[in-house]
Amino acid sequence: MRVAPSILASDFSRLGEEVRAVTEAGADFIHVDVMDGHFVPNITVGPSVVRAIRSCSALPFDVHLMISPVDPYVEAFAEAGSDTLTAHPEAGPHLHRTIQLIKRRGARAGVSLNPSTPVEAVRPVLDEVDLVLVMSVNPGFGGQTFLRGALKKIAAIREMIDAGDRDIDLAVDGGITAETAPLVVDAGADMLVAGTAIFQGGPEKYRENIQTLRESVR
Secondary structure (H helix, E strand, O other): OEEEEEHHHOOHHHHHHHHHHHHHOOOOOEEEEEEEOOOOOOEOOOHHHHHHHHOOOOOOEEEEEEOOOOHHHHHHHHHOOOOEEEEOHHHOOOHHHHHHHHHHOOOEEEEEEOOOOOHHHOHHHOOOOOEEEEEOOOOOOOOOOOOOOHHHHHHHHHHHHHOOOOOOEEEEEOOOOOOOHHHHHHHOOOEEEEOHHHHOOOHHHHHHHHHHHHHHOO
16 A cells, blocks of 8 residues: 655645655655645645755655646646646546646646546546546645545446556545545555645654554555
8 A cells, every 4th residue: 555645734844854754754655736726725836846845755756736727737847856747627628638748748647536526537538547536525725524425436436447457546635544544445545645644743753654554454
């Protein structure tokens, strides 16, 4: 089970140090939430911040683009050092074109489904993506409560992935704790995006927090 700390829950006054700390604590990815105050009700970071922290970790950067329109910013985030760029079906008129653009820029392509976005939204592009990210909260803020309705969606997407012949990551983001992690893994997820559950307690607790998540799903 791979764990991706979401830096949305980190201490932004020492962001580079936080990225180094969770890297050393055993994370598998660094998850970066990009919000524009339009597609979601919050504003976070841009390509310059991704570029600034890129040197702080050799881990893959999993960059979640909660912005609309998304296409004009794909190149900048790819050049900043993003390994995976994940977009929403609602963030542009042509999801397939967005995925092609991401891949032309040398990044892995992901698609994210909000709680109200139907599973069928991913089916037409499933053969093109490298990651499907299921939101188990409404995006925009950290520290929210897990929405149990996501479990059926995770299970349905797992069935779709298993019916094909491609290795596609199935990640879940939102309200992930030691209590909810086993639920999403049982439903079919193989990647956990967690913010508060990892960044609570300060750097000396990060390794323990990551290990707690891993042990919860064994």
